[in-house]
Amino acid sequence: MKKFVLKITLLFVIIGICDFTFGVVMNHVVGRISIGSQGRDNFICNQVKEDVLVFGSSRAAHHYNAQMLEDSLGMTCYNCGDDGNGIILSYGRLLMIKERKAPKIVIHDISAQFDLFKNDNGKYLGWLKPRYEREGIRDIFDMVDKTEKYKMLSQMYRHNSKFLQNLVVYLSSKSSDTGIKGYRPINSAYDPMKFNKNKMAITKRKYDFDPLKLEFTNKFIDLAGDAKVLFIVSPMWYGSDSTQFAPIKEICHRRGVLFLDYSNNPKYVHKEEYFKDGYHLNAKGADEFTKDLIKVLKSQIDFPSQSKQ
Amino acid sequence: MIYNSFNFIVLFPLIFLLYYAIPAKYLKVRNVFLLALSYLLYLQWKPVYALILLSVTAITYYFAIAIVKANHPKRILTFGVILSLLPLVFFKYFNFINETVSGALSTIGLNCHLSGLNWAIPIGISFYTFQALGYLWDVYYKRQEVERDFLCYALFVSFFPSILSGPINKASLVIPQLKRLRTQFDYDKAVEGLKLLLWGMFMKVVVADRVALYVDVVLPHYESYTGLSCLVASFLYTIQIYADFAGYSLMALGVGKVLGFELTENFRRPYFAVSVTDFWRRWHISLSTWLKDYVYIPLGGSRCTKLRNYWNIFVTFLVSGIWHGANWTFIVWGCIHGVCQIFEKMVGQQKSDYGWFGKGVKITITFLIVNFAWIFFRMPTLGDACGVVARIFDPTLPMSVYIPPLPAPPLIALGVFLLVLKDVRDEFFPDRVLLMNNKSVCVRWLSYISLIVIILLTGVFSSDQFIYASF
Known part of the structure; x- marks a missing residue:
């Protein structure tokens, strides 16, 4: 028994040393990447100082043309949206950006899956x-999972899954798309396979909302401070059952925050020319949507470009 | 207990230390500790359902005693089996039976629909019910002595390493181990157990959960993907379910070994089977043994007419399908396996031998059949399963494959490659390229460390439930 416990302890010590060494190397590598997804994340967390910030999922990243917003509003803009993410990452990124500069306008694109419904928040x-x-x-x-603080003791866990990609990018320094001010236009053609005709009819159902995500929504509004906050549901080819956004509408109403829902806007619903798939606008659709949004923003907010006029 | 959870990693060393802190001579105290622990872990999930576990235990325990004493043991057995099956039927099949019956009645104009149950199925109910029923039958057939120590019997039914998803242990294997004075600590067995635990963890978090990220994108939305993508997803699901279930079984075996117990081996490289019949000698061995002993043989087995034998095979696999879930998809899956085995028996497939080439062809054909059947197992409805099959064979669709964004493809490839490599070695070269069992300490330790590093770096740590836990 003593031999067994000693050997197990030795194994853990060796793993601990490997883990520490790996952490030192990977922290160095990650910190120096300036291209690709990791480079974009480094830029958002360490350098972004823009006035207008866009957050949300891939729909945010592909739908909000940051350059267009910048040119029209007379304010600098950066798109911080990221695939498969929602309010939890948005809150974290805004927290880090605010260490440097408070933004003037904060836009969060709502995806019910990532911002409202219950699912594994660890991801x-x-x-x-x-x-x-x-x-x-x-x-x-800590808010997401109390056990995370113990898991995070492992450096390998911190860099889990992404290490290979980061090492390859670091070593090859091959340039890859980081977007135009974070905006990632979809230039590929309409893909008929990605439109599920069975989903065309909007079905109402009972939704299981996640109180933690709603808590982060409130914290996000608090964190934005004096900035003008907007929660937006950008267009969907399918349209949507708007009752799924009820909790966010209620928060916006209570906190005096602007909520805009374009998901059932007839200009976009079932219009293939604007979409790549059922949930993502192509570059043409994104430009059209950004133009629509600029009109609303100009009517709602007093901008420096307007005051100059 | 979910073996890939953080709770397990923290709790297991504690369980290990507490268990071995009890001197081996206090056998009863050790058993009470394991029983209390098994129930405590079960209570963590949904406390009230522990009553069902206890009731199935009590029913089979008392009915076994009654069988021994009775003049008409068959009646007692029948009554005991029905009573033990009631919770399983109620929780798992009520909605299915209700919907099927009301659907059938509505076709003749009768509207009789009971509202469905919205309750979760008690975890592991199919496994512990079958384990307890096996004991009852063994006592009836006089293959097992009746157990009069309730504590010992209750531990056999609820033993925590195997309650969630098996293996379905035989009483003759586990009860003697519970009653026998165990050694204070068996070093070799514990090391063997940790190796199984480590490889099981690799199969679950590095292979199954990583591959699931592809499968769960494509198959639920198969209409939006090409036939080739659906085919790749179906292959990957075949790997996922193996890595998931065999990984769990290895971990259960490993935990058992660390505590000094031997549990039933559940998998033996099933995808190297040369026929569907052979597949069932290698896949979920504890269930196929159970079905053979308590369904196939009582029906007459192979000692009857050919036609009757085919019928027995079919019924056995129909039961297997029904056991897996209350859905027509599982029934069709069971039927595919049953029909294939009947066909193999009819043509004498297993007797033919064409050397290595023939073996390779047989393995490939068996893999494709099993893979085809898994589509029915995976999809929520028969319509969806047929939809996936139709898409795979649709020649009008583009011949492109969905490639998930980085880092998924290399990580999927790495996990699958290592799993296949290990299984090929175990199957065809069992004495070569030993890594974790190498004579050299350096090679052994390097293997352990590498495997742990791979798990930490490439594993998916979302503590996802095992697929078979829902059965």
């Missing part, structure tokens, strides 16, 4: 893992 912590030591990030992990 939204992926991009925040290498930032665990930054101020306030630890609390996000």
Whole structure:
């Protein structure tokens, strides 16, 4: 028994040393990447100082033309949206950006799946893992899962899954798309396979809302401080059952925050020319939607470009 | 207990230390500790359902005693079996029976629909019910002595390493181990157990859960993907379900071994089977043994006319399908396996031998049949399953494959490659390229460390439930 316990302890010590060494190497590697998804994340967390910030999922990243917003509003703009993510990552990123500068306008694109419904919130912590030591990030992990603080003791866990990609990018320094001010236009053609005709009829159902995500929504509004906050549901080819957005509407109403729902806007619903698939606008659709949004923003907010006129 | 959860990693060393802190001579105290622990872990999930576990235990325990004493044991057995099956039928099949019956009645104009149950199925109910029923039958057939120590019997039914998803242990294997004075600590067995635990963890978090990220994108939305993507997803699901269930079984075996117990081996590289019949000698061995002993043989087995034998095979696999779930998809899956085995028996497939090439062809054909049947197992409805099959064979669709974004493809490839490599070695070269069992300490330790590093770096740590836990 003694031999067994000693050997197990020795094994853990060796693993601990490997883990520490790996952490030192990977922290160095990750910190120096300036291209690809990791480069974009580094830029958002360490350098973004823009006035207008867009957050949300892939729908945010592909739907909001940051350059267009910048040119029209006379304010600098950056799109911080990321695939498969929602309010939890948005809150973390805004927290890190605010260490440097408070934005003037904060837009969060709502995806019910990532911002409202109950699912595994652990998956939204992926991009925040290498930032665990930054101020306030630890609390996000604690809110999502109390056991995360123990898991984060492992450096390998922090860099889990992404290490290979990061090493390849670091070593090859091959340039890859980081977007135009974070905006990632979809230039590929309409893909008929990606439209599920069975989903055309909007079905109402009972939704299981996640109180934690709603808590993060409130914290996000608090964190934005004096900035003008907007929650937006961008267009969907399918349209949507708007009752699924009821909790966010209620929060917006209570907190005096603007909520805009374009998901059933007849200009976009079932219009293939604007979409790549059922949930993502192509570049043409994104430009059209950004133009529509600029009109609303101009009517709602007093901008420096307008005051100059 | 979910073996890939953080709770397990924290709790298991504690369980290990507490268990071995009890001197081996206090056998009863050790058993009470294991029983209390098994129930405590079960209570964590949904406390009230522990009563069902207890009731199935009590029913089979008392009916077994009654069988021994009775003049008409068959009646007692029948009554005991029905009573033990009631919770399983009620929780697992009520909605299915209700919908099927009301559907059938509505076709003749009768509207008789009971409102469905919205309750979760008690975890592991199919496994512990079958394990307890096996004991009852063994006592009836006089293959097992009746157990009069309730504590010992209750531990056999609820033993925590195997309650969630098996293996379905035989009383003759486990009860003697519970009653026998165990050694204080068996070093070799514990090391063997940890190796199984480590490889099981690899199969679950590095292979099954990683592959699931592809399967769960494509198959639920198969209409939006090409036939080739659906085919790749179906192959990957075949790997996923193996890695998931065999991984769990290895971990259960490993936990058992660390605590000094031997449980039933559940998998033996099933995808190297040369026929569907052979597949069932390698896949979920504890269930196929159970079905053979308590369904196939009582029906007459193979000692009857050919036609009757075919019928027995069909019924056995129909039961297997029904056991897996209350859905027509599982029934069709069971029927496919049953029909294939009947066909193999009819043509004498297993007797033919064409050397290595023939074996390779047989393995490939068996794999494709099993893969085809898994589509029915995976999809929520028969319509969806047929939809996937139709898409795979639709020549009008583009010949492109969905490639998920980085880092998924290399990580999927790495996990699957290592799994296949290990299984090929175990199957065809069992004495070569030993890594975790190498004579050299350096090679052994390097293997352990590499495997742990791979798990930490490439595993999916979302503590996802095992697929078979829902059965």
